[in-house]
Amino acid sequence: MKRPVVQGCCLWISGYVLAIYTELPWLSWTTSALLVAALAAIYVLRLPGRQPLGALLLVVIAYGYYQGTDQRNITALPLAQQQQVGEAGSEVTLLGRFASPVTIDGDRASFTLEAESVRFNETTAFPLGGESVQVSLRLMEQAQQAVASAWGRGDALTLTGTLRSPSPARNFGGFDYRRYLRLHHTHWLLSAKGVDQAQVQPAAAHFSVVQLLRWNDELRAALSRRMDVIFPASQAGFMKSMLIGLTDDLDPDRFQQFSELGLTHILAISGLNIAVFLGVCIWVLRRFRMAKETYLLICMCLLPFYVLVTGASPSIVRAGLMSMIALYAARRGGMKEVLHILAVAAWAMLVWEPYFLLDVSFQLSFLVTLGLILGVQRVTHLLSPFLTSPTLRNTLAITLVSQAVSFPVSIYYFNQFSLLSWLANAVLVPVISMIVFPAGLVALALGLLYIPLGQRLGLLISWLNEAIFWITDQLQQIPYLKMIWPSPSIPWIYFYYGFLILIYVLWHRIHVSATDEPPIMLDRSSGKNAKKRNVQLSLLLTIGGFLILLWIGYTPNRFQRTGVVQFIDVGQGDAILIRTPYGKHLLIDGGGTLSFRKAGEEWKNRKDPFEVGQKTLVPLLKKRGIHRLEMVVLTHEDADHSGGLQAVIEQIPVKQFLFNGTFKESTSVTTLFSTLVQKEVPLLPAQVADWIHIDPLTRLQVIYPLETNQTEVEIVKEQNARSVVFLLEMQGTRWLFTGDMEKESEAAVLAYLQDHPGLIASDRNSWYTARGAAATKDSSSNPYIDVLKVAHHGSKTSTTLEWLAYWNPAVAVISVGAMNTYGHPSPEIIDHLMNAKAGIFRTDRMGEVQMEVRKEGIFTRMKLAY
Structure with a gap:
């Protein structure tokens, strides 16, 4: 074997x-x-x-x-107590020890607690046996940051707070926080307010694994502080990520830029860091004239400490294990087969933690390494007839192989690929790996000995970094080269790698034949030339099949002729994605995160705060393969509707932008409209006019605001009453979208429609004929709509009985945040909808609600069972 x-x-x-x-x-x-x-x-x-x-x-x-x-990956909490806690939470007191360093970000301190027991209101404590609990502690005063920073791994802790189950994914294809924590053997979240809820007992200083990890935490924190001094503030986070694997201070915008260009592996500690570290160690030890066996042994002993200092991510653990095995083999003259070394490292990691197989860092690290081992030398050989420079040939081979091997995994998780990724990697990776990273290590070492010396070298590195950032800025601004890919299916990924292997084999056969080497297979009937033609034809057919596969993966729903309306769960806000039967996409509102910061509370601001558009909406749009939005409709400019659109406009092309024709003075709205103008997106003030045709089966009609000033933009602070309201007809169905309109707006619309009966019912008879048996309500008295988006999250300030009686909706959807503090939806509105015999769907209880229009009618599915 x-x-x-x-x-x-x-x-x-x-x-x-x-x-x-x-x-x-x-x-x-x-x-x-x-x-x-x-x-x-x-x-x-x-x-x-x-x-x-x-x-x-x-x-x-x-x-x-x-x-x-x-x-065995289950909680130790008894079932009765699990049901008591649930997602709503329960007040408890946890006893345990810190199992991670404390991370301070603005007014939040987060860490992992190794819980020994939990006490509810009763006197009985339930043992948890060291189960991991993820803790989020809200700091009430700035001085509490220093208190929480003094806590460390191994300290005993008694903490009172609210224990709850992590939330599952609330949108189809969305991030599943519950699953993520479970894969890290964590089943509960604890939230608490103020350090006075915590009683901390410092750990005794004696040598143990926990103490060793605590020393490592302190070393990483000390290195981080020193790097803050050595490198400019704008680059310290970048260098920390590259040198010691600390990403807390990395600029989110810079990370996004590197991600779009396929350069995130530069920011991750991996085999490159190990290679440079070993190279420096071996060079230094050889200067002391040590024997080969001695310095190899010393390097083997140093590697585990380096892996710990750099964060011990799966990629660095893989590289560390492989290097230790290779060093041992070199010292003993044993196993030198690189594939065997890779297999041993993978096997050891998967036996230690089977869930590593589901980790994207593990997958990409091993896949790319395997591809480089098997493919670089062969691809370099195949490129020899076209490129004479060995350096250029090897660089191109490494880039092509790593890009080809990592592509399906990258688009599965990140849903984007830049056509300039190969160029960015070919140009920047050698510079960063051969100059910036080694020089950064030297600067850090010198800075530990003498800060001014480290700062001087750090200044030189910063100039080179500025040049790198300028290049990435220019590459990112080139239009039409950033591609958004939907997450492919597992069979698609298998076919991708199958085609890739087959293309290589056929290309290799042609290359071998061209160099007059013995043919791979003897074809007595047609001879060598006929065989070569057959192989060339097979290669062309395989490449054609591969291109078709890519085309299918890029637009898997190209031939789907059904419309879909997706009420995305963005918490307390609205975000509705519409896919028309001809593949056009419309986005209505973008959700948003409300901020209640007051003057003097700047210390509470977080480095990378949760923002609905960036963290929820944009990833969902990319995962669903939204290459372009035909239209974005901003019903009004309150933060819970407009906040998430900034990230959407920045990352996804938009053809036109419909809004209510007013302006609300705020920093976020100003930034949004400035970005729209910069990207030259047409701004359309909403007005009652003719139907807007989206595709042959889809059109929309604005019915409010009734009048819009076309000459100047009016500044309006209270936006709810100016919400854009429009009727959508799609594939024989009718939908009414209402924003946060109020009772007065509803009355104005009803009065206007009574004075203009032909505005929305010009082809009413033909519509009912098309609906046939599906139009079960009385079509002779009032307009009939299939779906009503209930205004203002179900607030009692809208959705009057007269409104419901006029529209007579079959189904009502309420976009509302779970456990919101406003009491939405109002019980009164729920009663109104039930009396109107409308089916009710709610995102707070059901998560995302998707409604697909087929010939048989509207079919609905919900993310969460209710």
């Missing part, structure tokens, strides 16, 4: 994959242990057919090992 370790690792991963997508409850750690004994017996007894049988058993053993781990 060739490469048994590699094959065994692949079989082990196959078992994990089967366990992830299927479930066999009878397979567990116990059955895996029994099968390990059986596997050993098969090989000891040298039974016939042991290799295929052993391979099958290894897959089943891995299946049971993963499932056994997953079955």
Whole structure:
């Protein structure tokens, strides 16, 4: 058997994959242990057919090992108490120890608690056995930042707060925080207010694993503080991320820019850092004339500490393990097969933590490394007829291989790809890896010895960084080269790698034939030339199939002829995405995060605060493959409707922007309109006019505001009463979108429609004919709509009985935040809707609500069961 370790690792991963997508409850750690004994017996007894049988058993053993781990990943809290806590939360007191350093960001301190017990209002305490709990402590005064910063890993803690279950994904394809925490063996969140809720007892100073990790935390914090002094403030976060893996101070905009250009691996500690670190160590030790065995042993001992100092992410752990194995092999003259070393590292990590397989850092690190091992030398050889420079040939091969191998995983998680990514990597990676990173290490070392010396070198590095940032700024501004990809399916990814391998094999055969090497297969009937033509034809067909695959992956819903209205859950706000039957996309509002900061509370501001547009809405739009928005409708300019649109406008092309024709004086709204003007997006003040046709089956009609000043923009502070209200007809269905309109606005619209009966009912008879049996309500008295978006999140300031009686909706959707402090939706409005016999859908209880228009009618699905 060739490469048994590699094959065994692949079989082990196959078992994990089967366990992830299927479930066999009878397979567990116990059955895996029994099968390990059986596997050993098969090989000891040298039974016939042991290799295929052993391979099958290894897959089943891995299946049971993963499932056994997953079955034990549960909370120790009794079921009755779990039900008492739920997502609403319950007041408790936790006793335990800090299991992570404390991170201070504005008015929030966050850390992981290793909980020993939990006490509810009763006197009984329930043991948790060291279960991890994620804690968020709100700081009430600026002085509390210093108090929380003094806490460290291993300190005993008694903390009173609200314990709750993490929220699952509330939108289709959205980030699942509950699943994320579970994969990190965490099942509960605790939120508390003020350090006075915490009683902390410093840990005793004695050598232990916890104390070692605490020293590592303190070392990382000390290095971070020193780098703040060495490097300019605007670049300190960038250098921290690159040198020691600290991303807390990294500029979010810079990270977004590097992400769009496919350069995030530069900001992640990985094999490059290990290689430079080992190179420096070996160079220094050899200057002391140490024997090879000695300095290799010293480097092996230093690597674990370097991995810890740089954060021990899966990518750096992989690189560290591989380097330690390679150093050991070089010292003993043993295993030198790089694939074996990679397989041993992967196997060891997956046995230690099976959930690593689901970590994007683990996946990309091993995939790219595998691709570089298998592909660079071969691709370099294939490029030799076209490029004479060995350096250029090798650089291009590394870039092409890493880009091709990482592409499907990157778009699966990040949903974007720049056509300039290969150029950015080819130009910037050598500069950063060969100059900036080593020089940064030297500057840090010198700064630890003598700060002014480190600062001088840090200044030189900052000039080079400024040049790098200028290049990335220019590359990012080139239009039409940033592509948004929907998350591909798992079969699509398999086909992608299959086509990639087949293209390489066929290209290699043509190249071998062109160099007059012996043919791979002897074709006596047609000879060598005919064989070459067949291979060339096969290559062309394979490339064609590969391009079709990419085309399908880029627009998987190209031929879908159904309209979909998606009421996205953005908390207390509105964000509605519409896909028309011809693939046009409209976005109504963008949600937003309300801020209640007062003057003098700037210390509460966070470095990377949660913003609905950036953290929720834009990722969802990208994941669904929204390449362009045909129209964005801003019903009004309150923050819970307009705030998230800033990120949308910045990252997704918009054809036109419809708004209420007014302006609300605020920093965020000013920035939004400035960005729209800068990007040359047409601004359309809403007005009652003719129908706006979106595609052959979709059109919309503005019915409020009734009059818009076309010559100048009016400044309006209170925006609810000026909300854009419009009727949408799509594929024989009618939808009414109301923003946050109020009772007075509703009365004005009803009066206007009674005076202008032909405005929205010009083809009413034909519409009812098209609807047929689906139009079950009385169509002779009032207009009929299929779906009403209830105004102002169900507030009692709108949705009057007269409004409902006029429109006679079949279904009502309320976009409202879970556990909001406003009491929305009002019980009175719920009663109105029930009396109108309208079906009610609510995002606070159901999460995202999607309604698909088919020939048979409207089909609805909800993210959360209710």
